[in-house]
Amino acid sequence: xxxxxxxxxxxxxxxxxxxxxxxxxxxxxxxxxxxxxxxxxxxxxxxxxxxxxxxxxxxxxxxxxxxxxxxxxxxxxxxxxxxxxxxxxxxxxxxxxxxxxxxxxxxxxxxxxxxxxxxxxxxxxxxxxxxxxxxxxxxxxxxxxxxxxxxxxxxxxxxxxxxxxxxxxxxxxxxxxxxxxxxxxxxxxxxxxxxxxxxxxxxxxxxxxxxxxxxxxxxxxxxxxxxxxxxxxxxxxxxxxxxxxxxxxxxxxxxxxxxxxxxxxxxxxxxxxxxxxxxxxxxxxxxxxxxxxxxxxxxxxxxxxxxxxxxxxxxxxxxxxxx
Numbered sequence: 001x002x003x004x005x006x007x008x009x010x011x012x013x014x015x016x017x018x019x020x021x022x023x024x025x026x027x028x029x030x031x032x033x034x035x036x037x038x039x040x041x042x043x044x045x046x047x048x049x050x051x052x053x054x055x056x057x058x059x060x061x062x063x064x065x066x067x068x069x070x071x072x073x074x075x076x077x078x079x080x081x082x083x084x085x086x087x088x089x090x091x092x093x094x095x096x097x098x099x100x101x102x103x104x105x106x107x108x109x110x111x112x113x114x115x116x117x118x119x120x121x122x123x124x125x126x127x128x129x130x131x132x133x134x135x136x137x138x139x140x141x142x143x144x145x146x147x148x149x150x151x152x153x154x155x156x157x158x159x160x161x162x163x164x165x166x167x168x169x170x171x172x173x174x175x176x177x178x179x180x181x182x183x184x185x186x187x188x189x190x191x192x193x194x195x196x197x198x199x200x201x202x203x204x205x206x207x208x209x210x211x212x213x214x215x216x217x218x219x220x221x222x223x224x225x226x227x228x229x230x231x232x233x234x235x236x237x238x239x240x241x242x243x244x245x246x247x248x249x250x251x252x253x254x255x256x257x258x259x260x261x262x263x264x265x266x267x268x269x270x271x272x273x274x275x276x277x278x279x280x281x282x283x284x285x286x287x288x289x290x291x292x293x294x295x296x297x298x299x300x301x302x303x304x305x306x307x308x309x310x311x312x313x314x315x316x317x318x319x320x321x322x323x
Contacts (some may be wrong), residue, residue, distance in 0.1 A: 007064035028053035071096035090307035092165025115302035135238030146227030167203025180219035
């Protein structure tokens, strides 16, 4: 696959590493030094205009910019006939992401949203267990995700709604929503609150959500920029047991999946633990899914339709809270 990568920051670098087996033709960033730094590692050229990147002779475009640029560039790439992998949330507002989805359908292009958490090994194993039926019908999900920011965090782009589209809800909250939808299906908002409790910013630094599926299953979610110690915990409750995913590696702690299987006599459950040490491979696994989806002309795991559904929930919460 011949690729263009637009956005050469931290995530763009991760995407480039995951795509190293393919031919990266062009790197693009508004900061020429960042584009050049990645281009020097390959035979790619560095540019500063995203229009030039998406018009290059490439099969697909990876968009890894700040939120305010995601939708415009992804839409331009699709209209240029390229397949696209665009970082979540794919845009700042529902209308922006819907436009990408409509263009993808019209141009018959694959557009994958960057929901890399689906591709952590603990979640791949959890999906396998749920699909096997041993957990029984799912009842609810309970999850927490957060970090404590850093000095000056209130001045960074994620804290500026005009750039980010919101605060912690659209940031880490989007991952919790997406993972909950992956297991429970379509969800609607029962209750939510998006307060700013600590940081001096116009964006929310915490979000609390109660989401409900059409069959009454619940997802109780909390994402926070006031966690102080980085935390990730995702619990999936079925009638016959539960799964607990803790950690994502790095500062979030070693990734671990624990399966608590309820016994007929109830009491203490049968417990099985799977541990996943080592570096984060989710970026590689996700990119491999994108490549195979393009090759097989199939829907990727976590596509633009999932991004639309995600932003519909995010926008509904912001609308309710701000009104």
